[in-house]
Amino acid sequence: MLVPAFILILILGYFALLVLIAYLTGKKADNQTFFTANRSSPWYLVAFGMVGASLSGVTFISVPGWVGDTGFSYFQVVLGYWAGYFVVAFVLLPIYYNQNLTSIYEYLQDRFGYNSHKVGAVSFFVSRVLGASFRLFLVAIVLQQFIFDAWGLPFEITVILSVLLIWVYTYKGGIKTIVWTDTLQTLLMLTTVGLTLYHLGNVLNLNLSEILTENRFQNYTRTWVTGDLMVRNHFLKSFIGGVFITICMTGLDQDMMQKNLTCRTLKAAQINMVVFSLVLIVVTFLFLLLGAMIFLYAEQNQIMIPLMEGSPKADLLFPEVAINGGLGLGVGIIFILGLIAAAYSSADSALTSLTTSFCIDFLKLDEFPENQQKKIRKQTHLGMSLVLVVVVILFKYIMDRNVIDGLLTAASYTYGPLLGLFAFGIFTPFQIQDRRVWIVVILSILLIMFVGNFSPESLGGYEIGYELLPLNGLLTFLGLLLIRQKKTTT
Secondary structure, eight states, X not given: OOOHHHHXXXXXXXXXXXXXXXXXXXXXOOHHHHHXXXXXXXXXXXHHHHHHHHHHHIIIIIHHHHHHHHTTTHHHHHHHHHHHHHHIIIIIHHHHHHTTOSSTTHHHHHHTOHHHHHHHHHHHHHHHHHHHHHHHHHHHHHHHHHTGGGGTOOHHHHHHHHHHHHHHHHTTTTHHHHXXXXXXXXXXXHHHHHHHHHHHHHHHTOOHHHHHHOGGGHHHHOOOOOSOTTSTTOHHHHHHHHHHHHIIIIITOHHHHHHHTTBSSHHHHHHHHHHHHHHHHHHHHHHHHHHHHHHHHHHHTTOOOOEEXXXXXXXXXXXXXXXXXXXXXXXXXXXXXXXXXHHHHHHHHHHHHHHHHIIIIISOGGGSOHHHHHHHHHHHHHHHHHHHHHHHHHHHHHOOSOHHHHHHHHHHHHSHHHHHHHHHHHHOOEXXXXXXXXXXXXXXXXXXXXXXXXXXXXGTTOOOOTTXXXXXXXXXXXXXXXXEEEEEOO
């Protein structure tokens, strides 16, 4: 068993390494370094780092925890992700590179006007704050459960310390620092998964083929849901939902696109996206396999799912097994380092992208005198950190479901307007009545929230899943058609 003090020393040691990287990459950093890394990042470095940023602490803990209820069915969504990455690479990236964008929502300004730009930026801001907060919340509850509860420190202090550490190593170098720290963090995360799988395989005396083929493991490894279209996780619904989740949460997301826009050329960015998508499929499968082995181990050793606020929390089973499950000190150390790497790799880029979007899309940083721009950017970075702290703390009192499921559901509401706006801009020649775009977006979100609250009983047994996201985008698209102008783009 790892004692809390030892875990804290591990975290501080890892943090010191990140600060060192930040120091080396942040030398002579200016705003262009912070926002775009001077567009000089090697594609392979970006691709490897994006694996960690995409997976995050949510995948690290929540995906293995999900296996107990839904088996490998999440892999259906992942295949949809893979298809979506090709859309991002060959439809969206050329637009961003050709227009030399810093914030991708500047496209909406050029295409439609001021209000559309602000709608896009606000949608991203809300989406990313929620997404980053979901991820930080998950890691914070693990740290609270296994470290700070032993010292009687409240959850709020855990959250403040977590965000403070991220702010310290990102405030100077921004995205340039993150490209390098994400590479380290991805390496640690994958090392954690690989070594934990190897150790559990030895302890359980199992190999991969036995887990995937033997009947006694079917409850954990069932993947394809193809029978009843009514169920939430049917293959078709999961795959299509995965496609649109990727298009929105990667292609229309300043956080993920900011990394791609640091590549030297469009071709390099596209290669990065294709390679990254293939690696992500393999890595996610390993996380699902890890989840199956964790549940098998817990079952054999009578390890109960940990409680949170009196209720079982499957997201906490992986840390429980790794730290308190009798697997040895080495597994515990590996887990802690992997968890922190996973958490920081998504949270640091989220914080930087929020700062970038707020500076470019809301403050219009380039309109300020040059000697004030750096100061404004640093103040904004601190402000975004405080926003994340507040929202993560709020989640403690409202979260009652698996974190990754909650994250993807929230995306249905917040990314839909972005999907509709970008689709209308790319695939139609029409201009719109820009001042009315807010009405369209608000009505679309309200309709989706209304539909999303329908019970399966009221829909004849049909369970609504991730199809809410494309439906939200479609409603926004149709609303924009209603406010289109006869004037078209040239």
